[in-house]
Amino acid sequence: MRGGRLAARHVARSEQVRGGRPAVSKQLAVRWPVIGAAERQAALGVLDSGILNGPSAPQVKGLEKEFAAFLGARFCLATNSGTAALHMALAAGGIGAGDEVITTAFSYVATPLAILYQSAVPVFVDIDQETFNIDPSLIEERITPRTRALLPVHIHGLPCDMDEINSIARRRGLLVIEDAAQAHGASYRGRPAGTLGAMAGFSLNATKNLPCGEGGLFVTNNETFLPVARRIRLHGIDAEEVPFDPTHPLDEEGEEKVTGMGWMYMPQELPAAIARAQLRRLVEFNENAAANAALLTSRLSGLPGVIPPSCPPDRTHIYHKYRVRLDPEAMGFSMPAAEMRDTVLTALRAEGVEATLWGAKPLPELELFRGLGHARGCAPRTSELLDCSLVVGSQSYPLFPQPRALMEQYADAFEKVVTNIAKRVDAVQR
Template sequence: MPSTAKTVPDGIHTMWPIITEDDKKQVMESLESRILTGPYGPQLRGAETEFAQWVGAKHCLMTNSGTAALHMAVEAAQVGPGDEVILPSFTFLATALAVLHNNAVPVFVDIDPDTFNIDPSKIKAKITPRTKAVIAVHLHGLCADIDPIKEICARHNLLLIEDAAQAHGATYKGRKAGTLGDMAIFSVQASKNLPCGEGGFFVTSNDALADRANKMRLFGQDASFEDEKLINLNWPIDRFRGFESIMGGWQYLPGELPAALTRSQLRALDAHNENARRNGRFLTEQLKDVPGLIPPRIPADRETVYHKFRLRLDPAAAGVDAPPAVFRDKVLAALQAEGVECCLWETKPLPLQKYFAEQTGYGRGCPYNCAHRSEPAPKPQPEDYANAKSLLDSSLVLGSHSYPIIAQSIEVMEYYVKAIKKVFSGVKNLF
């Protein structure tokens, strides 16, 4: 009789994030200070200084989400109504929403099937006189192929924004994500390699872009980096504001408690990334020869931080005649039944999702067919996003948001390999 017991035992996973005494101490210190907010709060400024140093950027502004930081970057780039911003067809929807928030049109480009990131060779065809910027997303912790993208941006006078929401610590030719474009953003939402609950960072080494983003972060008021000198921490939320509205803005400042937690988590980030890398490398090595499985391919000039470990599936190589999405769903269910934490993350390319496919925007034609455009933006065509669609139909993510591989021991990874090999040795019987 074959055993029906789960391969991965209950109770061996570690939940993410990992909270230590150092985290508790830092948050308690913040709480006891009774300073809960303010653009020059000590925890906020500490987090910004330490993150800027860790990334290697001149300016850093912490925000209450990665999406907010992206919107600040789009605004700092002075992207306006009817303008266009190029981004990959496979990313989290926040990347495209940030463009719409400035009444601009997100223009999607297909991905490289090996790296899952924007295909630089397909960018040029999407550039128009309205294009103002490119957002390169470093998806799942692997940097996009930045050099050719930079070259295109330089040639067409476009700003380059890095969406490094998933890529704290990733490198490209030895340089860190966050230092590769004109501006970059990170997310510190709870599932990220640097988790604090909800929050983000905007970073740049360009003074003018930082100044604009800084004003945007707090209602578009006349905020200046020099204002910090006016602050007396006995009056932490007084004295600093110009009270003059000089541009559009929002409220994108985080509180002191999330900033405090981010500081202590930042001290643990390199070690956490190393654990993710060890687990990612182990899974790759162990699974690369299993027919029907394709682990992520990491180009030699990049180091990933495996924010997500996306495993591609090839039904034909596994000896199964089934549509890729059907095969994926069966494999996902079988792995979950074995106790493997795994999930789907995004199931359709963004341009094929309702809001972007129908170009709803803000209604009344805005921004796709607004008064600022002489002609409507072209509708996304499914054949333009074939690589993204094929990837999403035929892959799953090992690890879940609550139990990602960054948090797990090597023992858990060994159980995963055993479970995956067991499922694939009898994969034909699933159909």
């Protein structure tokens, strides 16, 4: 075995891998979200209006209309989080106690939490190693008489194989809800993520390609789900019927209109106004993310043991996250993958690269899901991916606002680290 645990740590921590100046100049990095004149003006406009909330308040309504038009969807409801939007979809779809919902082992914990909110049971399926999304070929073996829905997640901004997923759902009589929290503007076979199932939930959290602080968007083309979701969003009240009166913005709510169970998932005017301003720049930021990803991919793919993310030709990727896999053997090591990954991560950071580990464990390995019969060890491919990969960029410095020059420096840093780290670890060990 070349390289040992201590030697690797020493090399990675003590200095940059070859010494000298760090490869990356921090001044180039742009912090996310980018708040400009348009966002300031939008926020001030809300304050000047004196209307901060309300089911028919103008910024909320404007955002819903504009996002639906952006996707080419019929209906959109703004919410106070992406988790709320997913929960609304599950509740509107009639998912209830004891029902099973099949989802991916690789997502943010909000995905299975939304299932638990309905006292339903998340059933985890492992990923496809190339796309990091749920592997459709593993879904059917998890279907039982209690299965009611599929909840695929377009992880990192790359759409799932939705034709395959929808065809299983049609055959087995299941509802499909998309978790599009990371995929605003991504597309699959020419159709936008969020319009590929019966309903979808997007997140507007500050880290997302479309940020507002905290918020979400529920999307559907189905007019039966819409009023149910609207009721669920506001304490069981469907406030849609009353025309908006700006002098009495909140007076359309009333307990007498409660027609069913509901939660408090209402959006607010300030975040909605900011989201509208951000929506106008979404395509520009997504295109910049794709160009940055293309640059990184072309430079990193020549390095031994570095495997950039792939995007099948029938999809567009918005690179909410750019995940790189590392092959320790090809890099000249035979130490455990997670140790090698940590060594490379530390060395890249010492060079000034913004790099992170997003998702340390497959969801079924979390303590929360211990009680599920199938959970432990059900996602070996997700475990393997997380052990041997890291994300270039972070929540605060993702790819979408960065200049190309910074990506060149990131690629320089990778070259420096990859070409020297095995040699240095070896030398320290001897």
